[in-house]
Amino acid sequence: MSFDRTIRHCRQCGHQVEKRIPDDGDTRLRDICPSCDTVHYTNPLNVVGTVPVLNDKVLLCKRNIEPRKGKWTLPAGFMELQETTAEGAARETVEEAGAQFEMGPLFSLINVARVGQVHLFYRAQLTSAAFDPGTETMEARLFAEADIPWGELAFHTVQETLRRFFADRAAGHFGFHALDI
């Protein structure tokens, strides 16, 4: 869930950019085109996904792509333009697991400032135990809490979300969890 976002050339004219602070009151170094003055901002990305549940089990996907190929994750991916956070989370759940489900409320919002990401997970109620994972997924499987492969999870935000999900379920009440890691 990361890639080279370095800006070397202007997206408007193709000229090589320079790193400097714009003279518009900004206080941060930006990639600025010395030819056409375009300021290139780079901002955090949202990763949106679900905690898909059927009875007492949670759906995890075994990643078939890097990073963390072979590790288990909740279905999630980068939010796209022209969709809401929930629509993106639902899209990823279809793409990665081929699952059938009903979307629930937002469950976790986790800042991962070190990599410029915000991860948002929605609860989802599976309506079938049949899955049809896409090419990004080796296997989609339901796990009871006791069987969650905690040491084989792909991302820290998945672990934090699952941990809170099971804690809330044990407490009999699902909340909304905002945290930073």
Add this chain to the structure above:
Amino acid sequence: MSFDRTIRHCRQCGHQVEKRIPDDGDTRLRDICPSCDTVHYTNPLNVVGTVPVLNDKVLLCKRNIEPRKGKWTLPAGFMELQETTAEGAARETVEEAGAQFEMGPLFSLINVARVGQVHLFYRAQLTSAAFDPGTETMEARLFAEADIPWGELAFHTVQETLRRFFADRAAGHFGFHALDI
């Protein structure tokens, strides 16, 4: 809070990009460099801000920049890299209002899919009625609910957040509100 994000040239090598669907299983048109194969993704932006409160009043800022120059807003702006959503909201509140405050919990998450944005507002408790607005703000002022300039608010997400804030306050309980507009 919008600007031209059109990509014409490759950020890696400066060559003109082409719009096509990558052959990696993607289903969306992307700006792809025919020279170095870089795929340029464009993703939604987060706008982060606060609902700063002192006693029964809320702090609003009169915008000194476009868009919506002269209209009133809650302090908010684009989330930057290397900060959390709450840190960004606090930074914007300092930059736009020069306010002193303690951050509270996340209050609203509003999808504005039409413009590729997610707006997040945190509650904040002002610790002083003295403000020192930056260049982006003409005036920072406290408003009682009856005096909110509803017809002169800069953004729909500000209106939706304020409406829910006053409704929750009247109900005696502040929740978390997720909505799409």
